[in-house]
Amino acid sequence: MTAYFMPELPEVETIRRGLETHIVGCTIEDIEIRLAKQFAGDPQLVIGSKIIAVRRFGKGLVIDLDNSYSIVIHLKMTGQLVVSRRLLTIGEDKYPNKWTHVIFKIKDQKLNIKNTNQRLKINDPFSFLYYNDIRQFGWIKIVKADEVNNLPFFKSLGLEPLKDLTIIRFGKMVKCFRSPIKSLLMDQGKIAGIGNIYANDALFAAKIHPNRQAQLLTQAEIKKLFKAIEGVLKKGIETGGASEWNYLNVLGEKGGYQNFFQVYNREGEKCKHCSSLIERIKMGGRGTFYCPVCQR
DNA sequence: AAGGATACCTGAATGC
DNA sequence: TGCATTCAGGTATCCT
Numbered sequence: 001m002t003a004y005f006m007p008e009l010p011e012v013e014t015i016r017r018g019l020e021t022h023i024v025g026c027t028i029e030d031i032e033i034r035l036a037k038q039f040a041g042d043p044q045l046v047i048g049s050k051i052i053a054v055r056r057f058g059k060g061l062v063i064d065l066d067n068s069y070s071i072v073i074h075l076k077m078t079g080q081l082v083v084s085r086r087l088l089t090i091g092e093d094k095y096p097n098k099w100t101h102v103i104f105k106i107k108d109q110k111l112n113i114k115n116t117n118q119r120l121k122i123n124d125p126f127s128f129l130y131y132n133d134i135r136q137f138g139w140i141k142i143v144k145a146d147e148v149n150n151l152p153f154f155k156s157l158g159l160e161p162l163k164d165l166t167i168i169r170f171g172k173m174v175k176c177f178r179s180p181i182k183s184l185l186m187d188q189g190k191i192a193g194i195g196n197i198y199a200n201d202a203l204f205a206a207k208i209h210p211n212r213q214a215q216l217l218t219q220a221e222i223k224k225l226f227k228a229i230e231g232v233l234k235k236g237i238e239t240g241g242a243s244e245w246n247y248l249n250v251l252g253e254k255g256g257y258q259n260f261f262q263v264y265n266r267e268g269e270k271c272k273h274c275s276s277l278i279e280r281i282k283m284g285g286r287g288t289f290y291c292p293v294c295q296r
Numbered sequence: 297a298a299g300g301a302t303a304c305c306t307g308a309a310t311g312c
Numbered sequence: 313t314g315c316a317t318t319c320a321g322g323t324a325t326c327c328t
Contacts, residue, residue, distance in 0.1 A: 006322060059322085076322055078306090099306095135305050137322070153323080179299080188323080195322075285301085286321065301327075311317070 006077035009161065009193030010236025010257065011247050012059050015081055018250030019054040019063065022083050023129060026051050026106040028065070035101035038133065041142030045069050051106075058157045058192030062148055070145045073131070074153060079138035082252045084128035094252065095130040102131035102140055129250075158190040161233055165191060167226045174222050177214035182283055184214050185229070194229065197242055197257075200264040200289050202228040209295040210288050211281070235260060263289040 007015065027050050031043040049065035056062070061081075063071040073081070084093050096103060106127050131140060141151070148154055159165040173191075177184045184190055185199040194202070203210050205228035208221055217225070241247055241255030248254060262272055267280035271291040281288050 074323085077320085134307075135321085137304065183299095186322090284299090299328090301325105303325085304323095305321105307320100309317100309319080312315095 006059070006195060007075050007079070007241065007247050008059060008195035008198055008236070009056075010198070010233055010239075011241035011255065012056055012061060012075065012193070013237050014241045014249050014255060015075075016054050016056040016061060018083070019061075019081065019129075022250060023051050023063075023106060024054060026108045026127070028104055029107045029126060030105040032103040032105070033101075034096075034103070035136065038101050038131075038136060038138060039140050043142065045142050046071060057154055058160070058188055059195070060153060060157075064145055068145050070143055070148050072141045072143055072148055072151060072154075074139050075133070076135065076137035076139075078134040080130075080132040080248050081250055082130045082132065082248060083250045084130070093128070093130075095128075095132065097132065099132045099134045100130050101133055101136070104129040104131075156189045157192040158188060160192050161194065161229055165229075167223065170226050170229075171219070171222050174214045174217055174225075179214060180211045180283060181208060181214040181217060181225070182210035182288060186284075186286075191229075194233075196286055196288075197261070197264045198229070198232045198236060201232045201260075201262045204263045204291060204295060205231060207294050207296065210283060210290050212296075263291060265289065 027048065028046050030047060033039045033043065046065055046067070046069050049067045049069065051063055052066050053064040054061065055064065059074065061073040061075075063073070065071070073079070075081070082095060106129055108127060143151065159169060174181070174184065182199050182203060185194050185202065186196065200210070202225065206221065206225040208217065208225060236242065236257045239256035239260065240249060240253075242257035242261070243254035263278050266278045266289060269278050270276070271278055271294055274291065274293050276291055276293040278289055279292050
């Protein structure tokens, strides 16, 4: 089967870091909206403003501007944010393409000053940030910075792993949760940012069957799972995210985590620990992968 | 209340 | 071959 998956915390964090490096300090000169349904708010509110920060909450991105407005983005499954290669002078743009739905025209003051040197392949201080999205599920909104946290998605977000999610809080959460543990890991209102890939792999690392009722896990298992979550997310960030199919960082490059999948998308393949065949079941409408021997 | 089903959408895989 | 059907999936929303 083909794997389709959205960017999860490590992928979105990788994009956030890339944007921080490449577009903070730039000014938004124009916004071309090619698919109106993916864009909410008045683009005029941010045109002419300077990008001062890029934040991430769960799988959501917030680009802060110097006029107290923010551009909020959720990539959902197939959204990509790719900066113009022109900006980096490392080749010609492959974008826009038929899936490019929003184009931010940006101006880099630093480049503008130096635009007579070789850093720019062409003598043009403008660059582009392309929003591509095959499935068209993602969205971009212009909102006041102080209203970002009131957006329904952000308002309902749970704790941030590697930050606010402590072992104590995680333990309490698990003990009150009556549904399968995998549902808890993927519940954005409980823990922000874990999606199908990392939930599957964390459960494998902790040797816990995805269908186990959360509140029945032992303290030792809870601890192991907590460590496993941190482990897979850190590994994901370290390798630049998982790119089996659609995910790209802001330079249009793939990540490397797909080479470390333990169970995700490995139905019928051998468990890397015991050589049993990885099984696939459906939980909450999502493909769920596990080793029937290692995970109990 | 909380869990389940459905809509959104298109490319790839499958079916005939 | 080629056309039609099925499937995947995060989140919002509706439903039970």
